[in-house]
Amino acid sequence: MNISSDVIKRIAAARRIAVLTGAGISAESGIPTFRGEDGIWKKIRPEELASMDAFLKNPALVWEWYEYRRKIIRDVTPNAAHYTLAEMEKHLPHLSISTQNIDGLHQRAGSARVYELHGNILRNRCNNCGRIDQNLDLGKDKKRPTCECGGLIRPDVVWFGEMLPADILDKSFEEAQNADVYFSIGTSAVVYPAAQLPVEALHNGAYVIEINLEPTPLTSRVHAHYHGKAGDILPELWQAVKNEIGRLDP
Numbered sequence: 001m002n003i004s005s006d007v008i009k010r011i012a013a014a015r016r017i018a019v020l021t022g023a024g025i026s027a028e029s030g031i032p033t034f035r036g037e038d039g040i041w042k043k044i045r046p047e048e049l050a051s052m053d054a055f056l057k058n059p060a061l062v063w064e065w066y067e068y069r070r071k072i073i074r075d076v077t078p079n080a081a082h083y084t085l086a087e088m089e090k091h092l093p094h095l096s097i098s099t100q101n102i103d104g105l106h107q108r109a110g111s112a113r114v115y116e117l118h119g120n121i122l123r124n125r126c127n128n129c130g131r132i133d134q135n136l137d138l139g140k141d142k143k144r145p146t147c148e149c150g151g152l153i154r155p156d157v158v159w160f161g162e163m164l165p166a167d168i169l170d171k172s173f174e175e176a177q178n179a180d181v182y183f184s185i186g187t188s189a190v191v192y193p194a195a196q197l198p199v200e201a202l203h204n205g206a207y208v209i210e211i212n213l214e215p216t217p218l219t220s221r222v223h224a225h226y227h228g229k230a231g232d233i234l235p236e237l238w239q240a241v242k243n244e245i246g247r248l249d250p
Contacts (some may be wrong), residue, residue: 001233003240007224010207011237012244014180017095018206019085020172020197024186024213026101028231029076051160052127055152059144066155070121070136078109081185081230084238086110091242098172100187100194102157115168115175117194123156132156169193176201182208185230189216198222 011017023031048054049065086109089095096113097106102121106114124133128151145153158164172194176182182201189195189210198218202208208222211230219225226233 001226001228001236003237004224007207007209007237008240008244011181011241014207015093016175016179017088017092017181017183018172018175018179018197018201019095019097019183019185020176020187020194021085021097021099021101021106021185022187022191022194023101025079025081025230026103026105027186028079028081028229029103029105031072031076031101031103031105050157052154052162055154055159066121073103073105073121076103076105078105079231081234082106082109082111084234088238089113096171096175098168098175098194098197100191115172117158117164117168117172119155119157119165121155121157124153125156126151127154128152164193172197173200176206177204179204179206182206184208184210184212184216184218184222185234186212187216188214189218 049062055062082105085095085097085106089097089111096115097111098115098117099106100117102116102118104120104122122136124136124145125131126133126147126149129147129149131147131149133147133153147153173196176197177200179201182198184198187194189198195218198208198210199221202221208218208224210216210218210222210225211228211233212219212225213228215225215227226237
């Protein structure tokens with residue numbers, strides 16, 4: 001892979017790096033994407049399973065769907081891209097990850113500063129008071145489990161028609177606005193408001209790097225684009241940066 005010296009030096013010198021990850025990075029671990037050729041929504045209409053209306057209409061079906069997806073996620077492991085980002089966070093001054101993924105793979109790889117824009121499938125929460133419930137067996141009886149406050153407990157994910165968590169979104173925009181270098185990894189760059197994050201970074205002077213299997217609406221605007229798997233590209237890129245940092249160290 002041809003990595004320009006400009007990219008290497010930009011990353012090595014950055015005081016703040018922010019990252020946006022999408023389904024593509026998790027697909028390399030074996031989790032189906034939403035919009036690819038084998039994507040989940042190619043086979044199922046989203047409103048049938050991922051909305052509050054669907055949950056109220058047929059909770060048994062929705063719980064069954066989420067149990068199926070949880071099993072997929074439990075059976076996979078983070079890949080080289082996840083582990084590389086975790087290592088970068090440990091050795092660089094500041095690195096944050098805003099992710100559209102709900103699988104928790106960044107945290108399992110060791111990343112600490114992760115903003116989950118769409119929630120986490122490995123949690124439940126009360127739809128009324130917001131209390132988090134770690135008991136993932138609640139939906140297995142195919143009923144409507146309720147919280148102590150009387151509210152319905154549901155998977156802690158953002159469904160269609162719902163707003164992203166305001167505090168997480170605000171922090172993600174703050175990271176994008178203050179980044180020296182911004183990575184967009186494995187995302188189609190078409191789902192808003194997340195797709196606005198790298199654009200926000202561009203508008204605020206960040207050096208933006210995209211890693212993706214396919215061109216996106218963002219590709220023509222970034223400073224550097226790498227076509228391929230993040231699990232192949234990120235480790236090589238990080239090794240080049242480490243070599244540069246070592247050369248610069250006294």
